[in-house]
Amino acid sequence: MLTIDAAHAFVLEISQVKNAAGLADLLQEVCACIGCSWFALSHHIDFLAASGKGVRVHNYPEDWALWFDERRLGLSDPVHRESQRSMAGFLWHERIHRETARPGDELILTEARRHDIGDGLTIPAHLAGEPFGSVSFAWKPGRAASPAALLFARMIGGPAFEAAQLIANPGLARVGPRLTDRQRECLIWTAKGNPIWRVARKLDISSDTVREHLRNARLRYGVHGGIPLTVRALRGGDINFSDIAQF
């Protein structure tokens, strides 16, 4: 029965869960409640490369998970990609299209169907400084994910992911390194496309100083190069696209 009360009960139980198995049991119950077969709560990372790190709880067929990991799809799976551009979550059949497809996507989707995974829905789990994540529920081929199920999942997805993170990192409310104001300013001007000497003139400081700020920013993130620095700062929320956009 899809009601707010039912969702409330799930959220309360989820907030008290102690380990991954308990969380899996609860998500299985959610599956039964919305009438789907599969659930997957996962960070979008390469689990083979980052063994031990990241959170993942799912009931997908084991060989699908293996196939998925071997191809490092945690980072490039079309559903994961789309979830990174979404705030509210989505039904797969409404947002996974040919237009945004990449070579290889078709293979992934047919392989999923071969493992009895058809339509589904996904709730993104974004938090600045953390890897991307999501909570998905999926049906066997032939049945479509419904808007009501999406709404239901929206009530539960966020708390479920927060619970999973607490289980994986007990007490580790970690926030990545933040940049100082001056470092952010310098980075924003270079990201707009200015060479360092022009940034220096805008900020009315020496270009060596700008260089120094950018260097320190790179050191904080432990990255090499201006492009990775910019990407990390965007990811972590230190700067954002509207800072960079020039109109």
Add this chain to the structure above:
Amino acid sequence: MLTIDAAHAFVLEISQVKNAAGLADLLQEVCACIGCSWFALSHHIDFLAASGKGVRVHNYPEDWALWFDERRLGLSDPVHRESQRSMAGFLWHERIHRETARPGDELILTEARRHDIGDGLTIPAHLAGEPFGSVSFAWKPGRAASPAALLFARMIGGPAFEAAQLIANPGLARVGPRLTDRQRECLIWTAKGNPIWRVARKLDISSDTVREHLRNARLRYGVHGGIPLTVRALRGGDINFSDIAQF
């Protein structure tokens, strides 16, 4: 009446709304539905400094908004700060505590009460590369935000924020020229932090060819430099953060 059907109706209407006034009307109806007095959908930015940019729709008292803006609280308001560390949203009385308080927070909260704003709840709106945002609903002093209202807001908050962004930036999504597969590959590897010669080895092509692909990509966007190229490609969706993520 707090039901999934009611939420569904709101979400459908929100997805069709054409302007900020229409969105405000709908959020006012949501207020009536959950029994609160105030709503506020807002980017967490300094609206005085960034005039014209950013999204904000609210029905707070006008002098409260002025007081808020004058003190540049968009960035440092305790509710906004807490929302930036939350994925699922929260009830103010459960998460706004003395422990995480900063000097000045007490003043903000009493000033809010002076303007008839008591307890409330907030749904964060995170999207990588975008400024932080949130959707809040608040009650007059003496009444407490309820878990059921939080669940209801979870169903509506994300779609409402997405709608607001569409209104503020019509057609910003998926604009401009797209890159070829090869250009995207080269860009992704350089964005990970690889120098061109290493990209060439990964793709098993000459480094001049990599240079060539990157040059053509820059030409398409009409940008100068690898950093602006990366930012444009990220914003346009040609590449995304998980393509670049290292783990």
Add this chain to the structure above:
DNA sequence: CGCGCCATAGCATGATAGGGGGGTGTCGGC
């Protein structure tokens, strides 16, 4: 008062990227 953090500034070296040429072959559409 010292300690750490920040912003500022300078200098030197080598690696890298950017922008300018030139070219080949394929594929698909007009």
Add this chain to the structure above:
DNA sequence: GCCGACACCCCCCTATCATGCTATGGCGCG
């Protein structure tokens, strides 16, 4: 059959960046 888009390859030269090191003054905090 030609043309445009695409992927591929090669050369050159200069501007820019990354990185190493050192050093100053201001500011807050314990």
